[in-house]
Amino acid sequence: MKKYSTQMQAAKLGINTPQMQQVAAKEQVDIDWLREQVAQGSVVIPANIGHTSLSPEGVGCGLRTKINVNLGVSKDAFCYDAEMAKAQAAIRMGTAAIMDLSNYGKTHEFRQKLIQCSTAMIGTVPVYDALGFYEKELLEISAEEFLNVVEEHGKDGVDFVTIHAGINQHTAEVFERNPRLMNIVSRGGSLMYAWMRLNNRENPFYQYFDDLLQICRRYDLTLSLGDAMRPGGIHDSTDASQIQELLVLGELTKRAWAQDVQVMIEGPGHMSISDIAANVKLEKKLCHNAPFYVLGPLVTDIAPGYDHITGAIGGAIAAANGADFLCYVTPAEHLRLPTMEDMKEGIIAAKIAAHAADLAKGIKGAWEWDYRMSTARQELDWETMFNEAIDPIKARTYRESVQTEVEHSCSMCGKMCAIRTINKLRDGDQPGDSK
Amino acid sequence: MKKYSTQMQAAKLGINTPQMQQVAAKEQVDIDWLREQVAQGSVVIPANIGHTSLSPEGVGCGLRTKINVNLGVSKDAFCYDAEMAKAQAAIRMGTAAIMDLSNYGKTHEFRQKLIQCSTAMIGTVPVYDALGFYEKELLEISAEEFLNVVEEHGKDGVDFVTIHAGINQHTAEVFERNPRLMNIVSRGGSLMYAWMRLNNRENPFYQYFDDLLQICRRYDLTLSLGDAMRPGGIHDSTDASQIQELLVLGELTKRAWAQDVQVMIEGPGHMSISDIAANVKLEKKLCHNAPFYVLGPLVTDIAPGYDHITGAIGGAIAAANGADFLCYVTPAEHLRLPTMEDMKEGIIAAKIAAHAADLAKGIKGAWEWDYRMSTARQELDWETMFNEAIDPIKARTYRESVQTEVEHSCSMCGKMCAIRTINKLRDGDQPGDSK
Numbered sequence: 001m002k003k004y005s006t007q008m009q010a011a012k013l014g015i016n017t018p019q020m021q022q023v024a025a026k027e028q029v030d031i032d033w034l035r036e037q038v039a040q041g042s043v044v045i046p047a048n049i050g051h052t053s054l055s056p057e058g059v060g061c062g063l064r065t066k067i068n069v070n071l072g073v074s075k076d077a078f079c080y081d082a083e084m085a086k087a088q089a090a091i092r093m094g095t096a097a098i099m100d101l102s103n104y105g106k107t108h109e110f111r112q113k114l115i116q117c118s119t120a121m122i123g124t125v126p127v128y129d130a131l132g133f134y135e136k137e138l139l140e141i142s143a144e145e146f147l148n149v150v151e152e153h154g155k156d157g158v159d160f161v162t163i164h165a166g167i168n169q170h171t172a173e174v175f176e177r178n179p180r181l182m183n184i185v186s187r188g189g190s191l192m193y194a195w196m197r198l199n200n201r202e203n204p205f206y207q208y209f210d211d212l213l214q215i216c217r218r219y220d221l222t223l224s225l226g227d228a229m230r231p232g233g234i235h236d237s238t239d240a241s242q243i244q245e246l247l248v249l250g251e252l253t254k255r256a257w258a259q260d261v262q263v264m265i266e267g268p269g270h271m272s273i274s275d276i277a278a279n280v281k282l283e284k285k286l287c288h289n290a291p292f293y294v295l296g297p298l299v300t301d302i303a304p305g306y307d308h309i310t311g312a313i314g315g316a317i318a319a320a321n322g323a324d325f326l327c328y329v330t331p332a333e334h335l336r337l338p339t340m341e342d343m344k345e346g347i348i349a350a351k352i353a354a355h356a357a358d359l360a361k362g363i364k365g366a367w368e369w370d371y372r373m374s375t376a377r378q379e380l381d382w383e384t385m386f387n388e389a390i391d392p393i394k395a396r397t398y399r400e401s402v403q404t405e406v407e408h409s410c411s412m413c414g415k416m417c418a419i420r421t422i423n424k425l426r427d428g429d430q431p432g433d434s435k
Numbered sequence: 436m437k438k439y440s441t442q443m444q445a446a447k448l449g450i451n452t453p454q455m456q457q458v459a460a461k462e463q464v465d466i467d468w469l470r471e472q473v474a475q476g477s478v479v480i481p482a483n484i485g486h487t488s489l490s491p492e493g494v495g496c497g498l499r500t501k502i503n504v505n506l507g508v509s510k511d512a513f514c515y516d517a518e519m520a521k522a523q524a525a526i527r528m529g530t531a532a533i534m535d536l537s538n539y540g541k542t543h544e545f546r547q548k549l550i551q552c553s554t555a556m557i558g559t560v561p562v563y564d565a566l567g568f569y570e571k572e573l574l575e576i577s578a579e580e581f582l583n584v585v586e587e588h589g590k591d592g593v594d595f596v597t598i599h600a601g602i603n604q605h606t607a608e609v610f611e612r613n614p615r616l617m618n619i620v621s622r623g624g625s626l627m628y629a630w631m632r633l634n635n636r637e638n639p640f641y642q643y644f645d646d647l648l649q650i651c652r653r654y655d656l657t658l659s660l661g662d663a664m665r666p667g668g669i670h671d672s673t674d675a676s677q678i679q680e681l682l683v684l685g686e687l688t689k690r691a692w693a694q695d696v697q698v699m700i701e702g703p704g705h706m707s708i709s710d711i712a713a714n715v716k717l718e719k720k721l722c723h724n725a726p727f728y729v730l731g732p733l734v735t736d737i738a739p740g741y742d743h744i745t746g747a748i749g750g751a752i753a754a755a756n757g758a759d760f761l762c763y764v765t766p767a768e769h770l771r772l773p774t775m776e777d778m779k780e781g782i783i784a785a786k787i788a789a790h791a792a793d794l795a796k797g798i799k800g801a802w803e804w805d806y807r808m809s810t811a812r813q814e815l816d817w818e819t820m821f822n823e824a825i826d827p828i829k830a831r832t833y834r835e836s837v838q839t840e841v842e843h844s845c846s847m848c849g850k851m852c853a854i855r856t857i858n859k860l861r862d863g864d865q866p867g868d869s870k
Contacts, residue, residue: 418667
């Protein structure tokens with residue numbers, strides 16, 4: 001008989017769970033240190049008790065920056081097989097998490113199938129699913145029904161759920177008193193706000209937060225507290241609505257921890273580079289070092305088609321400043337549901353951002369990878385360079401697309417290759433010749 | 436009869452040159468403030484007196500972050516027409532500068548043709564050209580001959596030249612006493628070092644720096660003091676060799692300014708995000724606020740094929756911290772000479788980095804662009820979104836590749852589009868319906 005409900009409860013009881021052992025081994029960190037972080041809430045290990053195929057990962061302070069891939073069907077693009085193929089590819093490419101954002105059709109069946117086969121943790125936004133689940137108009141869904149959808153996701157084995165509980169009546173009033181350019185751009189947040197205003201009632205996830213915690217506790221469902229008020233443009237960043245919501249999330253975090261429920265905090269969004277460090281600091285202070293899960297941030301609004309790049313810039317800066325978990329952004333952001341190719345580009349960009357941040361944070365194992373690559377470059381050892389590359393196939397294809405004059409060099413510098421020049425000088429040869 | 440030789444001399448004499456007037460108008464800054472920056476050296480306006488087709492740009496403190504595109508033929512890829520087509524495309528895409536790094540064949544003819552038709556400023560690295568120009572082995576080229584190549588480039592109308600004068604005997608000794616993983620990865624720097632060691636002589640550009648300044652003064656050729664010791668991998672960043680060279684560049688900067696020669700300082704290279712702010716600060720302090728021109732920096736070594744992204748992350752952070760000029764990096768970096776497509780991807784990534792930094796720096800006109808885009812998004816005005824996009828064709832192609840259920844929305848969210856939900860609520864409609 002298991003002596004604990006959640007990873008956090010086990011940690012508080014001083015129990016090293018199998019999940020903690022696996023995470024400690026993957027991260028090359030001390031298990032007792034890790035357990036302490038889980039007990040304090042600065043690390044989460046999202047691992048639903050029903051997700052038996054999971055290879056658990058830790059998210060938080062002192063661990064590698066993780067990435068998340070969003071997928072799922074919508075009414076305009078609802079091929080389940082295509083989404084399942086994307087999920088498998090995303091796992092092969094090393095994503096730590098997949099959020100299934102399906103909001104049309106047989107979401108339940110797809111979700112179960114995905115969880116059965118996924119070694120990556122699975123996240124969802126239950127409110128997306130509520131409309132289809134009940135086949136009702138938004139305003140007719142009851143508070144209890146919203147909670148029941150979360151319970152269904154917990155039963156299915158979902159590891160973490162995004163819940164927009166911070167947009168309560170008070171946050172909504174602050175929003176209404178402080179006009180912004182883009183209003184609410186969070187899909188789940190806009191639905192909760194519409195429900196609150198149409199029904200003239202408090203946000204059910206805020207009002208019945210204790211009931212929600214009991215559901216989470218039952219399945220060790222990690223709460224990812226969503227940011228309904230995240231800025232949808234540079235102009236709205238770090239405004240009163242956003243920070244008001246963060247204050248609410250900080251209080252909810254403490255209530256969740258008191259029930260041994262693990263918590264992450266979701267963050268922006270669109271913001272200027274000059275705002276990022278302050279936003280990470282604010283989240284860490286106001287939410288008591290709960291792991292910070294950021295969407296982007298996108299450092300400019302003007303690059304639709306290239307938001308994997310604007311997101312990689314923002315994500316790298318945020319993570320270097322302490323953010324723990326990066327939601328990938330694809331070139332399709334703001335334009336369409338991502339294709340397989342869009343997804344792959346998004347994953348590579350997010351992995352680059354996460355790894356660059358890990359170098360900056362001094363995370364174990366990060367520097368060694370770059371050291372191996374640089375050593376191979378110094379030795380003009382192309383096979384090792386390809387093997388160490390984040391995308392070996394692209395690297396090889398590029399290099400081999402042009403015939404080179406000089407063996408070991410590439411078509412950019414030819415015999416003027418600086419590395420070749422210095423190596424030849426070292427070996428007593430003339431730098432200019434073609435050997 | 437013109438009363439001045441260089442923009443800097445004019446600025447010191449209190450003369451507002453036509454070039455200053457054009458730059459002030461482009462940047463929406465006060466002409467007297469701009470002249471003061473040019474006089475102090477914190478802004479350069481590279482404008483060879485012979486480059487009559489130039490539309491001058493300022494580079495430095497308080498101005499928009501500029502980008503540079505490298506092109507030119509090498510022995511493995513020497514189609515002049517292809518390089519000219521790339522130059523024309525780069526100018527259309529808004530690059531402020533093109534560096535012609537040709538190192539094989541008829542460089543002189545190509546360079547002249549390029550300067551004749553280029554509204555962008557043109558930079559070169561004369562030492563690349565010296566081997567072909569004299570048809571001699573490297574060690575047989577004399578100090579005087581190296582200087583003569585610079586004079587030839589000045590005569591041709593080149594606006595700025597990279598000169599590796601900081602790798603003098605002292606820097607070379609520091610390098611030899613402090614082993615690094617990648618040694619010297621600067622092409623020009625490795626040639627100068629090889630020349631110095633094979634001939635057992637001082638770096639000619641350092642030894643005859645005063646003569647070099649007279650050449651620069653004659654044509655108002657801006658010096659871009661190259662960083663021979665730039666790190667070629669994360670491991671070598673901010674080491675003794677690199678900082679020793681920067682100390683030399685700081686002294687050379689003052690000597691150049693005493694002769695009214697404009698100066699930029701070139702910077703790394705590969706470095707962790709955690710090193711970037713300190714590097715910018717060091718350059719600005721040690722080189723007395725001379726504009727900082729960075730190659731990257733690339734924030735990890737492990738992403739060949741995606742170095743436009745590693746460079747965009749580093750460039751955005753460097754520029755947000757005060758770097759003034761970003762040398763673009765393409766997906767071909769470390770692998771091959773860039774194709775037209777590689778170049779375009781590199782330009783877009785560099786433009787995103789520069790603009791994101793300008794938002795952070797609060798540069799005039801930067802915020803307005805994002806404001807227009809966000810306003811169009813809020814109004815679901817797709818035509819304006821396409822027009823304001825950094826790449827209108829890609830944005831339109833993505834959006835229009837999928838048929839959408841709901842007019843004005845996109846296939847990612849369909850009728851769950853947050854903006855649509857809030858707009859409908861505002862207008863008194865039901866968020867859930869398909870209108």
